[in-house]
Amino acid sequence: MGEIEHAKIIRIARESGEEVVPEPVDLAARVRELRKARGWTLEQAAAQAGLARSTLSKIENGQMSPTYEALKKLAEGLAISVPQLFTPPSKGQVTGRMAVTRAGEGVAHLTTTYEHELLANALRNKQMLPYRARIRARSFEEFHGWVRHDGEEFLYVLTGIVRLYTEFYEPQELKRGDSAYYDASMGHNLVSVSHEDATVLWVTSLV
């Protein structure tokens, strides 16, 4: 049961990001938006792209449609790909997001094997899923098979001692301060071996 719940919160987190409908976006506005997002002036952006600022101005005002060469330079200067120039920005891509979660104020999510405290839960559409977990499981048998999902996972032991079972490696005993990083598509289950339930910081990538 535990592994199902575990997989579920990850899936929910993954799906909570709003889907972006690809709609035609006009290049002019997009370029200006990208430039502004970096806090650049026309001069700075033009220097980055290797274009004249007047040219960039015209592009942003729809007075000129750039050649493919200019588009390539522009994309390079803005450190993005050419296709991204025509892709409307996803909502969460706005720079400067932040979420602070005070100790013990994460969103609780209980399972038979783990007690999850989701951190930065207010932040939607994020690339990582951080949570603190209390490991209640004491033996591998408490899980029904391997826990596995997409993405990569980072694990840092906060208190106690855990044993990390993985599909392809020998079980690892990890104590406070130890950490592990692994592909989450590889089966992975965690149990406490210390007298008290261990707690760990887990970060799962949602990409």
Add this chain to the structure above:
DNA sequence: CCAACCCATTCGTGTTGAAA
């Protein structure tokens, strides 16, 4: 208040490629 500045836009010109 005005000078000095910064930034964005507009203007005038050179270049290039395609059509007549």
Add this chain to the structure above:
DNA sequence: TTTCAACACGAATGGGTTGG
């Protein structure tokens, strides 16, 4: 070849802010 349209540039212009 001449003509025309479009791109790109630097210089000039205009709007807005800051400091004396």
